[in-house]
Amino acid sequence: MTQTRFTVLDDTRGHPDLAGQISAILHRVAPTVKEITDLPLPSEGVRFRLLRPKAWREEYRQNLHRVLARDIADLDLSPKQIDAARTGLKITGFVPALVWPMVLASTQKAADGQCETVIAPRALHHGGALADERVLLQVVAHELVHHLQDEARSGTVWKTFFPQQREILAPPRSVSTVLEGHATWADRQVTTRLFGTSADHRQARKSWRYRLHSSLPGIGRLGPSREGYEQGAQLIGHATAAHGVGLVNRIWKDLSLLPTTDEIADPQAWTLRIKQGSLHA
Template identity: 30%
Template sequence: MNITVRHDAGRRFDDLAQRVEAVAAETAPLVEAVTGLVLPDRVVIRTMSPRAWLKAHQRRSARLLRAEARELRAPRRRRRQAKVQHYTQCNGRHRIWPLIGAQVVDFRPGRFELVILPQSMREAGRLNDQAVLTKVICHELTHIAQHATDHGAMWRLQDSYYPELRGIAERDYGFLVEGHAYWADRQITTKLLGAPVSLKEINPHATHRYRDLAANPHRTEMLEYFTRAVDSVEEIVTTHGLDAFNKVWHRPDLVPTRDEASTPIGWMQRFG
């Protein structure tokens, strides 16, 4: 496997870029071993500035908006609604970027990369936290493996502006992909560090801006959501086995519904 780190976030983050490369090389084989999924032959990790990240997201969202409207021949009224959603998302990213330390995204069509925002990690007080960096890379490499397994189909559906036209409005893809990634990073950090790494507590070195954003009640709701998701994945893997769980990447009917994300027992039982 070839891991390429493209460092575009500026010289002040050179040390982080070097550490990213070392951690990725160490954890990539563990991601495959723990998840039973295979990473692509080439993995690209890119550091970016918030400004470049925001511009790239705006271009990507606009591209997806146009392409999906054409593909589905969306009615004019729905196109207007989708445009409003697009602008709302763009505005939201401008506000919450300090909360996003890393993500997997295809800024170029079909080319999924692990993008790291060093400035966001600094805002969170986590820039020099090696344990957190290990967790983040394990988590995002798991997303890369998810993409490679189904050629990004799950994530394209998750990003759809027209879920009702695709017949997926009741599916909760985030519960699946994030629950699985948090489960994997918990397993791997326990193997490497002796215990899972938690991000629930706000670092005392976080900036005031980060603290203000993290104080939003929505963060508490999301933490509870992710806890249900990771516990559900662990229960399925423990009860039914990893091979049974991994059928979800090729069987859309196994993706949890929104109701099951609130009460996961129904989702877990569908793997029996």
């Protein structure tokens, strides 16, 4: 039985039952997530926070500003680079208003530096997660995996506006493919073990608002694609089936092992490179 502290804060002050449900799920799935991924649970605990949609959208924006602030503090950036990044944030400031009903949960660094999952209960409603216990458990397990990934990275920065300066030589989609693919692979393993078959939140009944937002032109380009999740899950699934989770877990501390574009489509080639310990050319 894990000793990790699980905290679920209800900043909406209107969903105490949901907060309790999520807390119970965390305690239920944590041992299985830990076993399947062979990653340690966070030493400082796991925190989930329920927010109203407006507060969730603001937190989404503030997280990006914190990412940029960290880049500015850590990297030797020119004023031109900083201005361009700030302009980009202003231009994309409308994104949270478009995507929030479709984002069931998001895990990121909070203002106090702790890894945190933020959830708008209304988004869970729009995505059908509140009407299906299996789907809600899948969502919670998926986000918990992100907490374990963050712990395993031990401070290595993966989210940045300047990947080359962070020595992330892989293509931009590589990071999301690995992070989301690994979490997707794991949540399917967890739900299969608990329910006999894997849960799939995409099959849950969606609200009219969810369908409206998902039909907006270009909406699919504002985040990781469904194809990216699937390719990532296949990538991780192939590596673990062939060589075990220990091989995959090498990537958390070695950015050079992130897959290239060709390797995302060829899991065997990526697995072979990790096994050999070779670096990007």
